[in-house]
Amino acid sequence: AISMLREMNEHVGEIEGAITVAEESTSFPGVSAPTYTGGLGFHYKWNMGWMNDTLRYMAEDPINRRWHHDKMTFGLIYAFSENFLLPISHDEVVHGKGSMLAKMPGDDWQKFANLRAYYGFMWGHPGKKLLFMGQEFAQRGEWNHAESLPWGLLEDDRHAGVQRLVRDLNKLYREHSALHRLDCEAGGFEWISAHDAEHSIYAWVRRDGTGRMVIVICNMTPVPREGYSLGVPDGVTAWREALNTDSAYYGGSNVGNGMAAAGLPVQARPAHGKRLSITINLPPLATVFFVPI
Known part of the structure; x- marks a missing residue:
């Protein structure tokens, strides 16, 4: 069986634009390593551990998340041991598990905010991205194979806002090579604040x-x-907010840092172990992306 998989992946690898992905949840080594090094030769492997840990964290009430902080960071310990894909698959929205929106705690506003923040976390995290249909507009019920997707929800601006966010996250991901070029290499990631x-x-x-x-x-x-000091790397004089999941455009409270061309100037004030920092407004239940100017 292993020889068959290796041969299959070698042949598929000769086809331009074709990839193979392993839905594999064991610790079998080298699933995405090249066959000439003894690996199975898949292009990517589902990161099931990341999925389980982060969804358990997001299900916690925010007041309790401090006790589960490592569930969001643990995946970075092994993130570059395979070419990982971050999967939120159909398995997570069937058989009583609830929809992605239903997994989030709080009232309706907080559920949407939590989901938007999670998608931002996912798109900023190393690894390729996978959503199952309906998750891109926050389907309320579980997926049902016998029914069409509830497209009518897009008449509700909260659901349309999540769809706009996924579209813009994909656009940001494509346009900024730092978010994808070294997705599967340790050199593409550095913690600023993990603890x-x-x-x-x-x-x-x-x-x-x-x-x-x-x-x-x-x-x-x-x-x-408000007025949060964020340590930043050397070599940049100013940063601007590129995407904010709390934007009113996505259904959020619109706390943020504006889109001014001048951006946020770098200050010679240490923060997070770095000698330079910027001062930002950090929105509630949100993920924010900053790019250099």
Whole structure:
């Protein structure tokens, strides 16, 4: 069987634009390693551990998330051991598991905000992205193979806002090579803040290996943080907000940092172990992306 899989992947690899992906949840080594090194030769492997850990975290009430902080960071310990794909598949929205929106805690506003923040976290995280149909507009009920998708929900601006967000996340992902070029290599990722469990904040830098960078920061509580000092890498004089999941355009409260051409100037004030920082408004239950100017 292993020889067959290797041969299949070698043949598929000769077809331009074709890939193979392994839905595999064991610790079998080298699933996405080349066959000439002894691997199975799949292009990507589903990261089931990441999916399970992060969804358990998101199901927690924000007041309790400080006790589960490592569920969002643990995946980075092994993130580059395979070419991973981050899967939110049909398996997660059937058989009583609830829809993605239903998994989120809080009232309706918080459910949508949590889901938008999670999608932002997912798109900023190393690894390719997979959503199952209906998840891109926050389907309320579980997926049902016997029914069509509830497209009528898009008449509700909250659902349309999630759809607009997924579209814009994909656009950002394509346009900024730092978010995808080194998706499966450790050189494409650096933590800025991984241990702020008290405030449930995560921040990191994505790199493309040629000097381009994107900063991602997540606030997984409903408490906005105005005047937040965020440590930033050297080599940039100002940063601008490129995407904010709390934007009113997506259904959020519109706490943010504007789109001014001048951006946010870098200050010689240490933060997060870095000698430079910027001062930002960190929205509630949101993920924000910053790019250099």
